Amino acid sequence: METTTKDVQKQEAAAKEGVERTRSKRLYVPPVDIIEGRDGLVLVADMPGVDENSVDITLEKNLLTIYGTVEPEIPRGHRMISSEYGIGDYQRTFILSDEIDGGKIEATVKNGVLRLTLPKAEAAKTRKIPVQAE
Amino acid sequence: MLWNNNSNWFWDPWDEFDRMRQSLSRDSFRHSSGFPAINTWVSSDDSVVTTEIPGVDPANIDISVVGRTVTLRGSRRADELQEDESYHRRERWSGEFSKAIELPFNIEADKVTAKFNNGVLYLTLPKAEAEKPRKIEIKSS
Numbered sequence: 001m002e003t004t005t006k007d008v009q010k011q012e013a014a015a016k017e018g019v020e021r022t023r024s025k026r027l028y029v030p031p032v033d034i035i036e037g038r039d040g041l042v043l044v045a046d047m048p049g050v051d052e053n054s055v056d057i058t059l060e061k062n063l064l065t066i067y068g069t070v071e072p073e074i075p076r077g078h079r080m081i082s083s084e085y086g087i088g089d090y091q092r093t094f095i096l097s098d099e100i101d102g103g104k105i106e107a108t109v110k111n112g113v114l115r116l117t118l119p120k121a122e123a124a125k126t127r128k129i130p131v132q133a134e
Numbered sequence: 135m136l137w138n139n140n141s142n143w144f145w146d147p148w149d150e151f152d153r154m155r156q157s158l159s160r161d162s163f164r165h166s167s168g169f170p171a172i173n174t175w176v177s178s179d180d181s182v183v184t185t186e187i188p189g190v191d192p193a194n195i196d197i198s199v200v201g202r203t204v205t206l207r208g209s210r211r212a213d214e215l216q217e218d219e220s221y222h223r224r225e226r227w228s229g230e231f232s233k234a235i236e237l238p239f240n241i242e243a244d245k246v247t248a249k250f251n252n253g254v255l256y257l258t259l260p261k262a263e264a265e266k267p268r269k270i271e272i273k274s275s
Contacts, residue, residue, distance in 0.1 A: 008169050008227045010186075031225035038218045046226050048186035048253035073256060075182040078175035081238070085171035085186060112188030112253020 010085050013092075026088030030068070030114075040119035041100065047090045048112035055109055057116065059102050065093045066114060099123075169231045170206070178267075180260040181237050188253030189226075195255065199243040204259065205234040239265045 013027040021027065030045040047055065050068035058065045068090040096102070101121040108115050175182040187195070189210050196207040212228035215221070240262035247258045 008171075010171070031227075033213065033224050033226045034222040035213060035215065035219050036222050037216060041222070042213075044213065044226060046188045046253070048188040051252050073184070073251075073254070075175050075177075075258075078177045078182055080173065080175050082172070082174040082235075084167075084173060109252075111190065111192075111250075112186070 012086070012088075025070075026086055028086075028088050028090050029092055030066070030090045032092065040117060043094070043114075043116040043118060045090070045092065045114040045116075046112065047109075047114050049087065050090065050109060050112060050114065052109045055107070055114055057105070057107055059096075059105065062096045062098070062102075063093055064096050064105075064116075064118075065091065066116075067091045068114070168233050169227070170233060172206075172233065172235055174235065174237070176238060178261075180258055181239070181241070183235065183237075183257040183259060185255045186253060187231075187255055190253070192250040195248075195250065197246070197248055197257065199241050199246055199259065202237045202240050203234050204237065204241070204257070205232065206255070207232045 008031075011029045011031070013029045030047045032046075033042075033044045035042040035044070045066060047066075047068040047070075049070035049072070054069045054071075056065075056067045056069075058067075070087060070089055072087040096118065099120050100118045104119045106117045170185045170187050172183055172185045183204060185206065187208060187210070190208050194208050196205075198205045198207075207230070209230040210228050212226075237259065242260045242262045245260045249256050
């Protein structure tokens with residue numbers, strides 16, 4: 001299902017049991033698209049306020065975690081009269097299947113959108129087996 | 135439903151009082167709901183409006199200002215899939231948006247500035263000169 005602008009809602013992350021945050025900032029779960037192709041996956045995440053220096057991508061065993069730090073730009077000497085969205089960091093963790101080659105993950109950030117390319121390991125790529133006529 | 139929660143900001147009784155006073159006055163500030171979510175600040179000279187529209191090409195953001203109303207329009211297209219690609223997950227928005235908000239004062243339209251950094255639009259909208267308080271000099275006779 002395609003998500004239209006009517007359904008958009010910034011989702012705050014639920015704290016994991018037994019894990020407490022040391023920063024007082026809020027934490028959000030970025031919405032993602034995951035596209036699977038023959039050679040791998042493409043993961044796209046909306047993380048407004050994040051640039052290439054403020055996003056961390058870690059892969060531990062098969063857990064891929066993306067973390068974006070946001071330094072909010074609050075106008076000085078102003079009074080807030082309407083707040084429709086909150087500002088905070090982003091975090092989300094994915095379990096990768098064994099077929100992804102962890103060493104070849106690439107990431108770019110543009111206009112607050114993170115794009116990860118996760119190539120499949122050679123062995124996992126779908127191969128087309130030609131069927132020969134007898 | 136859109137995310138809209140004023141209570142997450144530190145509660146300040148004077149702010150609350152201010153809001154009540156504002157809602158009673160005729161010039162009360164009203165914001166519409168809908169996408170994109172907008173935060174608004176004011177000072178005695180101007181207003182700052184921010185919104186998060188990641189992935190939108192800045193060339194495709196249309197900002198128009200009339201009187202005290204600011205209208206934002208834009209769009210974002212979904213990725214075009216290749217023949218052998220398919221979505222596993224699809225949570226990101228796509229399509230067009232248009233939203234108008236009303237500020238508590240008229241805007242000096244020529245002096246509005248906009249910047250777009252990392253998917254966050256930041257508008258500075260100066261108050262119209264005619265609405266700024268003026269110091270009246272008293273001439274001695």
